[in-house]
Amino acid sequence: MPVNATLATYSDWMYNSAVGVYLLATFLYVYEQAFGRAPVKAKERDLVVAGGTGDQWKPGLVVPTKPERSRAERFGRMAVALTLLGVLFHVAALVLRGVATGRAPWGNMYEYGALLTLAAVVTFVVLMRSFPIRRLGGFVLVPVVILMFLGGTALYAPAAPVQPALQSYWLVIHVSVISISTGMLLVPGVASLLYLVKAANDRKPEKFAKFAGRLPSADTLDRLAYRSTVLAFPLFTIGIMFGAIWAEAAWGRFWGWDPKETVAFVSWVVYAAYLHARATAGWRGANAAWINTVGFLLTVFNLFFINLVTTGLHSYAGVG
Amino acid sequence: MKNALAFLRNTWRGLTAMRTALTLLFLLALGALPGALLPQRSLNSLKVDEFITDNGWWGRLLDKGGFYAVYGSFWFSAIYVLLFVSLVGCLLPRLWEYFSQMRAKPVLTPRNLARMPHHAEAHTDRAVDDVITAARARLKGWRTVEREEADGARTISAERGYLRETGNLVFHFALLGLLVAFALGKMFGYEGQVIVQATGKQFCNSGVFNFDSFRPGLRVDGTQLTPFCVRVNDFHATYLHNGQAESFLANIDYQSGEDLDTGTWKPYPLEVNHPLRTAGDRLYLLGHGYTPKFTVTFPNGATRSAEVQWRPVDPITLLSEGATKFDPPQITDSEERRKNQLAVTGLLAPSAVFDGTLMSSNFPEARKPAVAVDVFRGDLGTDSGRGQSIFSIDQSMVDKGRLAKVARQNLEVGQEIKLDDGTVIRFDGVTDWVSLQVSHDPAQVYVLVFSMLMVAGLGVSLAIRRRRVWVRAVPQQDGRTFIEVGGLARTDQAGYGGEFTGLSRDLLSAEQDKES
Structure with missing residues (x-):
């Protein structure tokens, strides 16, 4: 299948634009996080919401007219708009890449990273609708921008067909599911790290005094991590399962302890441990957050170290 | 007696507690990691040997601890057996509770x-x-x-x-089922690899001796393999201009079951990702390479041809190495024969380029095949009773002076080497070989079923x-x-x-x- 060079070039432009727009959005998010009013009343508001009825059901409650938005808040809203624009570019980059090569656009590490980061950003945007976490945009976008930058430079691979072992409809299924679920797991990873900071600050207010004060409540961060893990973990499981089905057809066995398989198994076990820990007295909170963070680190380790350093059947990175 | 019972009870309680299960989960994760970081015997035993040599005493220490075969080591087995017991201990009480909850x-x-x-x-x-x-x-x-x-x-x-707990239990019991099915597969399954010339040669899955390498399950003695036969008619590969492979195809005929009695052959295009599934076994196309054909004309006029596979040393350009060995014809005296055996050994380039006399390959396709070979004459040691690789000569015979190099030359297709005694060795060209794998795992269908149940249970228990x-x-x-x-x-x-x-x-x- 010949490669359409024009479309491939457009795809690269879209990719670069997405990185640029995300970077800009990051600055705006960080501005809001740094200079916006600290969410002092977060706790009270959470309690009211948890109380169930919501403000509008309290008789006689006067809803105050909206105050003038501060500059920080306007920046935050702009950041969200820019994030959505970046997602558009990002999607366009992947679609054009797919059309240019005539295959699913996740056949090498550059493309894999592009899909992964897209999944991370989309997950965050979706969760932003049900959690008060707009200020965290910067913390999610920083790793995204770093990954995309690495992908676009060190790991970049020109548009080309893939080798015979990858020419299977399972490429579409397995790799997309794994990549999307890994991207989604980036969000709980970030949330858990921030939870650890916030929890340390709650225990000893002098720790991270300036930084943690502006974070959402520990409870919000914990729920965010749990909700996003609960979404991503079954998908990750399905992705590993699809990988096993494909391996049975391509390599002669469904499971062979290939380095990538092993680390995927290890991170699966770690996330399983997270879910159990969160349901076990004495392990909730910081312990669970640590486990989730370890799971996230393992995922990153699996992405880079296993693909680039060790040699195994998954060495398809298309680099070097 | 009372103390012993108390001890047993406390051990059981400790083992089935959630924090123990969590600890065991961590140990499992930690224990599995060396398998990804250290070379493993099951994947690459050469690399393991190299690693041990490079790392001296602690390389050997890791070997004693089973770190090069992590998933079969005693400590890894201990972790998952304990986890298994802990899981059962957690699940059984929950199952009773579940049934009483259902009516509560x-x-x-x-x-x-x-x-x-x-x-x-x-x-x-x-x-x-x-x-x-x-x-x-x-x-x-x-x-x-x-x-x-x-x-x-x-x-x-x-x-x-209430479905949450249902999903939860389905997930965990399916996990148990999956582990059991996995273990059964390891006991009753086998895997064998064999190289077959893609020139109409046959392979039959009738016994272990037909394979080049064979990895049996614990309960497999190799006497009851599923019978089927394969004939490899040809092999085609296509490449991109940069040498990256685009497609591999081996056209094969096979017979299994009743066809074996009637002698009927059924055609099948064997490709990567499309194994042949027949008689409960799977046949895979794993790799391919080139077989050089040499014809030797001995001084007395007798000729011998040989086609032996050479193995790729460079996966990109398929530059290959190997040794093709000849016995001199019409010599009955074994002493005499062992003085005049011949070996043609060296490198084979499917698309040869020469830098002076130095040959290398610049493309994996057989566009311009050539060999750069040494010819040895003397005692190859094939009658010595010791096994030797088909890809090389026994270097110890050279060291002992019983095998001597008599010529070194580059040959393109049709070119010849003339030895001092009048023997002529001609390079006739190359043909393809394919390496095939036969896999047998009677339990893998159950692994699939249980893993689907796991996913269903997991989804339900996390969503509800x-x-x-x-x-x-x-x-x-x-x-x-x-x-x-x-x-x-x-x-x-x-x-x-x-x-x-x-x-x-x-x-x-x-x-x-x-x-x-």
Whole structure:
């Protein structure tokens, strides 16, 4: 299948634009996080919401007219708009890449990273609708921008067909599911790290005094991590399962302890441990957050170290 | 006796506690990691040997600890067996509890609903009975119990989300099933690899001796392999201009089952990702390479041809190495024969380029095949009783002076080497070989079934929340009714708030809905 060079070039432009727009959005998010009013009343508001009825059901409650938005808040809203624009570019980059090569656009590490980061950003945007976490945009976008930058430079691979072992409809299924679920797991990873900071600050207010004060409540961060893990973990499981089905057809066995398989198994076990820990007295909170963070680190380790350093059947990175 | 029982009981309790299970999960994760970081015998035994040599005493220490075969080591087995026991110990009590829960009624309404994590209340003009009737209708789909309290108040206790525990148990039991099926596969399965010339040569899965390498399961002795035969007619590969492979195809014929008796051959295009599945076994196309054909004309006029596979040393350009060995013809005396054996050994380039006399390959396709070979004459050691690689000569015979190099030359197709005694060696060209793998795993279908059950159970148990809601309608002295609603999610509070808000709004304001 010949490669359409024009479309491939457009795809690269879209990719670069997405990185640029995300970077800009990051600055705006960080501005809001740094200079916006600290969410002092977060706790009270959470309690009211948890109380169930919501403000509008309290008789006689006067809803105050909206105050003038501060500059920080306007920046935050702009950041969200820019994030959505970046997602558009990002999607366009992947679609054009797919059309240019005539295959699913996740056949090498550059493309894999592009899909992964897209999944991370989309997950965050979706969760932003049900959690008060707009200020965290910067913390999610920083790793995204770093990954995309690495992908676009060190790991970049020109548009080309893939080798015979990858020419299977399972490429579409397995790799997309794994990549999307890994991207989604980036969000709980970030949330858990921030939870650890916030929890340390709650225990000893002098720790991270300036930084943690502006974070959402520990409870919000914990729920965010749990909700996003609960979404991503079954998908990750399905992705590993699809990988096993494909391996049975391509390599002669469904499971062979290939380095990538092993680390995927290890991170699966770690996330399983997270879910159990969160349901076990004495392990909730910081312990669970640590486990989730370890799971996230393992995922990153699996992405880079296993693909680039060790040699195994998954060495398809298309680099070097 | 009493102490021993107490010890056993405490051990069992300790083992089945959640924190033990968690610890074991971590150990499992930690124990599996060396398998990804250290070379493993099952994947690449050469690399293991290299690693041990490079790392001296601690390389050998790791070997003693089983770190090069992590998944078969005693400590890894210990971890997963303990985890397995712990899992069973956790699951059995939960199963009994599950069955009793299934028949249990929702619990009594707590006296003070305001203490619940979710709570709402209102006053209404409706009568108590109307409130309860409306609530009953709204709580359709919930398991409910209505009770009356001493002061004339009526309550509904409602609970739903029982499927969560169902999913949970399905997941864990499927996990157990998967582990058992996996173990069965390891016991009764086998894997064998064989190289077959892609020039119409045959391979039959009739015994272990037909394979180049064979990895049996623990309960496999190799006597009862599923019979089937394969004939490899040809092999085609296509490449991109940069040498990256684009497609591999081996056209094969096979016979299995009844076809073996009738001698019928069925064609099958064997490709990567498309194994042949026949008679419960799978046949895979794993790799390919080139076989050089050499013809030797001996001084007495006799000729011998040989086609022996050479193995690729460069996976990109398929530059290959190997040794093709000849016995001199018409010599009956074994002493004499062993002085005149020949070996042609060296490199084969499918697309040769020469830098002076130095040959290399610049493309994996056989565009311009050539060999750069040494010819050895003497005793190859093939009769010595010791095994030797088909890809190389026995270097110790050279060291002993019993095998001597008599020529070194580059040959393109059709070119010849003339030895001092008048023997002529001609390079006739190359043909393809394919390496095939036969895999047998009677339990893998069950692994698939159990893993699908796992995913289903996991999805259900994570998506569904076990939650309770209580409604209490209390008649007031002024004739009005005080309604109180409380809610509690039993496993995870996150996300119940939204549902409860909607629910309590409906329960408290049904009257307004009715009027409007």
